Amino acid sequence: MTSQTLPRWLTQKEQFNTAEEELKSNKRHNFLEKTLVGISSAIKEAIFSERYAGLSGFLQRIDARFKVVSFILLLLAASLAHNISVIVSIYCLTLVLAYFSRIPLGFFIGRVWLFIPLYTGIVVFPAIFSFITPGKPILALGSVAITEQGVTSAITLITRVGASVSIAVLLVLTTRWEKLMRALHVLYIPQTFILVLEMTYRYIFFFLKILSDMHLARKSRTIQTLSGSENRRWITSRMGVLFKKSQLFSEQVYLAMLSRGYTGDPKAVKPGRARHVDYAWLFASAGILALVILLNYRLG
Amino acid sequence: MVFEVKDVVYKYADDSPALDGVSFRAKAGEKVAILGANGSGKSTLLHILDGLYFPVSGSVHAFGRPLTEESLHDMSLAKEFRRRVGFVFQNPDVQLFSSTVWDEVAFGPLQLGLTDSEVSRRVNDVLEMLNLKKVANRHPYNLSGGEKKKVAIASVLACNPDVLLLDEPTAGLDPKTQAWVVDCIVGLNRAGKTIITATHDLSTVRETADRIYILGEEHKVIAEGNPAGLLQDEELLIRGNLAHYHVHRHGLLTHAHAHRHLTHDHHEPHDA
Numbered sequence: 001m002t003s004q005t006l007p008r009w010l011t012q013k014e015q016f017n018t019a020e021e022e023l024k025s026n027k028r029h030n031f032l033e034k035t036l037v038g039i040s041s042a043i044k045e046a047i048f049s050e051r052y053a054g055l056s057g058f059l060q061r062i063d064a065r066f067k068v069v070s071f072i073l074l075l076l077a078a079s080l081a082h083n084i085s086v087i088v089s090i091y092c093l094t095l096v097l098a099y100f101s102r103i104p105l106g107f108f109i110g111r112v113w114l115f116i117p118l119y120t121g122i123v124v125f126p127a128i129f130s131f132i133t134p135g136k137p138i139l140a141l142g143s144v145a146i147t148e149q150g151v152t153s154a155i156t157l158i159t160r161v162g163a164s165v166s167i168a169v170l171l172v173l174t175t176r177w178e179k180l181m182r183a184l185h186v187l188y189i190p191q192t193f194i195l196v197l198e199m200t201y202r203y204i205f206f207f208l209k210i211l212s213d214m215h216l217a218r219k220s221r222t223i224q225t226l227s228g229s230e231n232r233r234w235i236t237s238r239m240g241v242l243f244k245k246s247q248l249f250s251e252q253v254y255l256a257m258l259s260r261g262y263t264g265d266p267k268a269v270k271p272g273r274a275r276h277v278d279y280a281w282l283f284a285s286a287g288i289l290a291l292v293i294l295l296n297y298r299l300g
Numbered sequence: 301m302v303f304e305v306k307d308v309v310y311k312y313a314d315d316s317p318a319l320d321g322v323s324f325r326a327k328a329g330e331k332v333a334i335l336g337a338n339g340s341g342k343s344t345l346l347h348i349l350d351g352l353y354f355p356v357s358g359s360v361h362a363f364g365r366p367l368t369e370e371s372l373h374d375m376s377l378a379k380e381f382r383r384r385v386g387f388v389f390q391n392p393d394v395q396l397f398s399s400t401v402w403d404e405v406a407f408g409p410l411q412l413g414l415t416d417s418e419v420s421r422r423v424n425d426v427l428e429m430l431n432l433k434k435v436a437n438r439h440p441y442n443l444s445g446g447e448k449k450k451v452a453i454a455s456v457l458a459c460n461p462d463v464l465l466l467d468e469p470t471a472g473l474d475p476k477t478q479a480w481v482v483d484c485i486v487g488l489n490r491a492g493k494t495i496i497t498a499t500h501d502l503s504t505v506r507e508t509a510d511r512i513y514i515l516g517e518e519h520k521v522i523a524e525g526n527p528a529g530l531l532q533d534e535e536l537l538i539r540g541n542l543a544h545y546h547v548h549r550h551g552l553l554t555h556a557h558a559h560r561h562l563t564h565d566h567h568e569p570h571d572a
Contacts, residue, residue, distance in 0.1 A: 202441070203397075205441055253395075256395045257397065260455065261379065261383070261411035
């Protein structure tokens with residue numbers, strides 16, 4: 001290409017008068033970017049962070065299949081416990097397990113309590129008042145009172161949620177994602193479903209990166225402030241484009257699977273043999289559940 | 301004869317032609333390259349050779365047997381074909397769909413019904429051979445472009461195919477990794493594998509091909525033969541959109557000549 005073939009305006013310097021241009025900060029633009037960056041970091045942190053799963057702590061050494069079953073038993077125990085002392089004991093057990101699995105307790109407590117139990121507390125807050133839970137008033141506020149039964153119910157629910165979330169978070173933090181997926185087979189979840197889950201996990205960040213790149217490409221060519229409706233139109237169009245891309249991409253992935261012998265019935269490597277510690281841990285978890293049921297019966 | 305393709309026509313969903321009467325042959329142990337510009341139908345031809353696309357007309361034979369959609373319904377035939385032919389896709393992300401590198405390399409042997417111990421042995425051997433042991437437990441997302449390409453090749457080699465189909469194997473790679481891929485291709489061919497490469501990278505063709513086909517923009521074969529001879533034919537390369545006319549000035553004189561990139565560090569000399 002020579003200078004003679006270029007249009008004239010392309011060979012001339014563009015004239016800008018930046019003093020007269022009104023360059024407002026685009027808060028909606030920043031919102032988009034912050035949302036994308038936030039989602040991408042959260043997913044990356046939640047799914048790809050395997051700092052703790054790779055450590056040689058107590059739970060990391062347990063076979064993933066036995067962990068899945070034993071943690072379901074512990075979740076049952078937390079759900080069935082009526083007495084708050086029992087629920088707190090289960091929660092304390094999760095802290096002990098986190099400690100011996102080399103998970104920093106501050107990080108573990110923050111990961112558990114900063115989200116679901118906090119929102120549970122907000123949701124259950126009205127239940128402490130007499131108009132929701134009548135009972136013995138402990139603090140009168142005009143015609144309404146905070147009742148002992150209301151407070152007890154709220155604390156029991158929040159503690160139960162906290163204990164249950166702790167159990168789930170402990171399972172995820174101490175188990176590599178692909179081992180957790182494979183362990184689902186022990187619950188008779190079909191291998192095809194597990195394969196779909198694994199591939200969803202594999203590609204979700206891939207498409208998020210594409211979306212982030214689309215946003216950056218647009219940002220690099222955006223000079224003036226864009227209206228809310230323009231931004232919404234852009235988001236909608238990107239949803240459509242990403243859907244189309246993922247559809248075409250999935251066809252290519254399927255061809256790649258066919259090319260390597262996939263016939264619709266995925267095969268996986270058989271899990272290794274279980275060890276004594278795996279059985280001991282499973283037995284201990286069953287014992288905890290049995291103890292909770294017994295205590296429920298004894299304590300009422 | 302490993303592959304015999306005669307007068308194959310393939311059309312896209314919108315009825316535009318991808319291949320228009322293409323014929324192709326590959327013998328066991330050969331290195332064949334399919335050259336052509338973007339959109340000439342190279343990748344489509346590889347997909348047809350791998351039994352992933354099927355032509356609307358023409359015939360395809362693989363290992364002396366017809367390769368059709370119906371023939372691949374026979375599970376034992378399909379299994380044998382998939383074991384004997386490996387396809388390395390242009391975009392490694394398409395091919396790396398498992399959670400970890402180890403799982404990815406194990407996928408093919410598992411689907412072919414090998415025992416767990418044999419699968420483990422092959423995976424470990426291939427990872428060792430391609431120096432990928434240190435990334436065995438990594439997620440594909442965390443790999444560099446060169447590592448992804450190596451894992452893609454490893455995932456196909458674990459099935460021990462007789463034929464390797466490679467779609468733009470050096471595309472998007474840094475020079476060091478490109479050189480590694482070329483060495484890998486040559487080494488695998490010396491070990492007896494038939495190599496069929498689709499590319500528009502002329503700089504690597506002399507090493508990776510004993511014979512070349514050139515597809516033109518009309519989606520037909522416009523030339524077939526020895527790389528040394530065909531790559532000297534400037535008019536042919538321009539017709540196939542594999543070279544361009546370069547125009548420059550010497551004082552008041554304008555000089556135009558065909559310009560093709562054969563190596564990375566020099567251009568062919570010309571007279572002023």
